[in-house]
Amino acid sequence: MSATTTLGARHKAAVPRGVATKDLYVARAENAELWDVNGKRYIDFAAGIAVLNTGHRHPDVMAAVRAQTEAFTHTCFHVAPYESYIGLAERLNGLTPGSFDKKTMLVTTGAEAVENAVKIARAATGRSAIVAFSGGFHGRTMMGMALTGKVAPYKKGFGPFPAEVYHAPYPKTYHGIDVERALSGVRDLFLSDVDPSRVAAFIVEPVQGEGGFYIAPPEFLRGLREICDQHGILLIADEIQTGIARTGKMFAIEHAGVVPDLVTMAKGLGGGFPLAAVTGRAELMDAAGPGGLGGTYGGSPIGIAASHAVLDVIEREKLCDRAMELGNLFRERLDGLARRNEFSCIGDVRNLGAMIAIELVKDRHTREPDAALTSALVAKAQEKGLILLSCGVDANIIRILTPLTIPFEQAREGLDILEEALGEVVGSALTTAA
Numbered sequence: 001m002s003a004t005t006t007l008g009a010r011h012k013a014a015v016p017r018g019v020a021t022k023d024l025y026v027a028r029a030e031n032a033e034l035w036d037v038n039g040k041r042y043i044d045f046a047a048g049i050a051v052l053n054t055g056h057r058h059p060d061v062m063a064a065v066r067a068q069t070e071a072f073t074h075t076c077f078h079v080a081p082y083e084s085y086i087g088l089a090e091r092l093n094g095l096t097p098g099s100f101d102k103k104t105m106l107v108t109t110g111a112e113a114v115e116n117a118v119k120i121a122r123a124a125t126g127r128s129a130i131v132a133f134s135g136g137f138h139g140r141t142m143m144g145m146a147l148t149g150k151v152a153p154y155k156k157g158f159g160p161f162p163a164e165v166y167h168a169p170y171p172k173t174y175h176g177i178d179v180e181r182a183l184s185g186v187r188d189l190f191l192s193d194v195d196p197s198r199v200a201a202f203i204v205e206p207v208q209g210e211g212g213f214y215i216a217p218p219e220f221l222r223g224l225r226e227i228c229d230q231h232g233i234l235l236i237a238d239e240i241q242t243g244i245a246r247t248g249k250m251f252a253i254e255h256a257g258v259v260p261d262l263v264t265m266a267k268g269l270g271g272g273f274p275l276a277a278v279t280g281r282a283e284l285m286d287a288a289g290p291g292g293l294g295g296t297y298g299g300s301p302i303g304i305a306a307s308h309a310v311l312d313v314i315e316r317e318k319l320c321d322r323a324m325e326l327g328n329l330f331r332e333r334l335d336g337l338a339r340r341n342e343f344s345c346i347g348d349v350r351n352l353g354a355m356i357a358i359e360l361v362k363d364r365h366t367r368e369p370d371a372a373l374t375s376a377l378v379a380k381a382q383e384k385g386l387i388l389l390s391c392g393v394d395a396n397i398i399r400i401l402t403p404l405t406i407p408f409e410q411a412r413e414g415l416d417i418l419e420e421a422l423g424e425v426v427g428s429a430l431t432t433a434a
């Protein structure tokens with residue numbers, strides 16, 4: 001019996017089925033490669049869901065963490081604060097868009113960052129309503145689920161959710177939802193569901209993550225900013241998956257030239273160690289009274305040490321530029337596949353930097369999603385040594401999130417595996433249909 005089989009049996013007996021996983025048990029990892037407990041090698045096109053922008057175990061990150069563990073690992077910032085928290089807050093205040101005074105609070109997870117951004121927005125405006133977008137994902141806490149615009153598997157069976165959360169359409173050009181239609185949906189919401197004077201904030205992903213890697217056109221984000229300014233509403237940019245150099249800018253919203261009032265970040269911020277943040281206008285961040293924000297583990301010294309190293313690596317290794325180079329490499333190869341007759345299942349290829357998506361369809365004319373083919377491709381790729389992720393409301397999108405430090409030859413090797421796996425699952429589907 002293999003180690004994977006043994007662990008799988010133990011896993012099934014000990015862990016709830018709601019904690020979904022792959023049948024792959026990792027033993028070690030380095031940069032863009034993983035090895036499982038059986039010694040099998042994989043190329044990692046997932047990066048821990050955009051966490052490992054600097055790769056698995058970057059030497060600088062590991063050195064910073066080791067040094068921190070020799071000093072102290074936890075005091076609780078509320079009890080005995082430390083300089084590294086203040087220093088990281090200063091760095092994030094300077095890195096996020098906007099020339100105004102800013103402040104930053106640190107927490108542990110992306111969902112916590114979102115929860116606190118909502119708290120801050122409500123405290124600062126005295127308003128209660130929040131507008132999110134269809135297809136968006138903002139976490140698995142109760143407020144996170146309320147904000148999330150995707151029912152299965154995130155919201156199904158867990159309601160009721162917090163009140164005063166509304167959803168507007170998100171622009172999806174491939175599916176006929178253009179900028180004007182999306183912005184009209186926001187205006188319709190104000191006419192039919194909620195008075196804009198009661199809305200504290202919009203929360204938006206500049207590129208939807210779980211929703212399918214749909215990229216918000218700059219005109220949409222600019223239009224949203226105008227609506228916010230018109231009605232005294234705050235704009236929260238959820239950069240948890242898109243931030244920290246992933247899209248070729250430190251934050252994805254910078255591509256649109258739009259300045260949000262609050263920014264949430266996590267994932268790539270800690271380089272593999274739990275850390276998240278909310279950065280925003282100083283007067284907004286100060287709206288909550290002492291004790292209203294924080295948490296026992298918020299701003300872990302270990303996560304902060306890792307984050308300082310991550311930001312140093314991004315600057316020194318020019319990872320924003322590298323994200324663009326990787327995006328171009330993947331886009332050229334995937335567009336080439338999409339032009340081939342045997343791969344007519346590729347309905348759309350899109351990317352913003354190294355945030356890359358392949359939308360798989362049954363028919364290019366109807367654009368009917370093909371979730372079964374997507375699932376089969378993920379499984380076949382894993383069988384061949386490539387880790388892929390799927391996403392999308394219809395579960396028909398392959399998302400590619402390589403470490404930004406992946407060697408180009410490994411990126412090409414992974415693309416070779418993807419092409420081979422896609423050819424096999426397409427061939428198998430055609431044989432079954434016949």
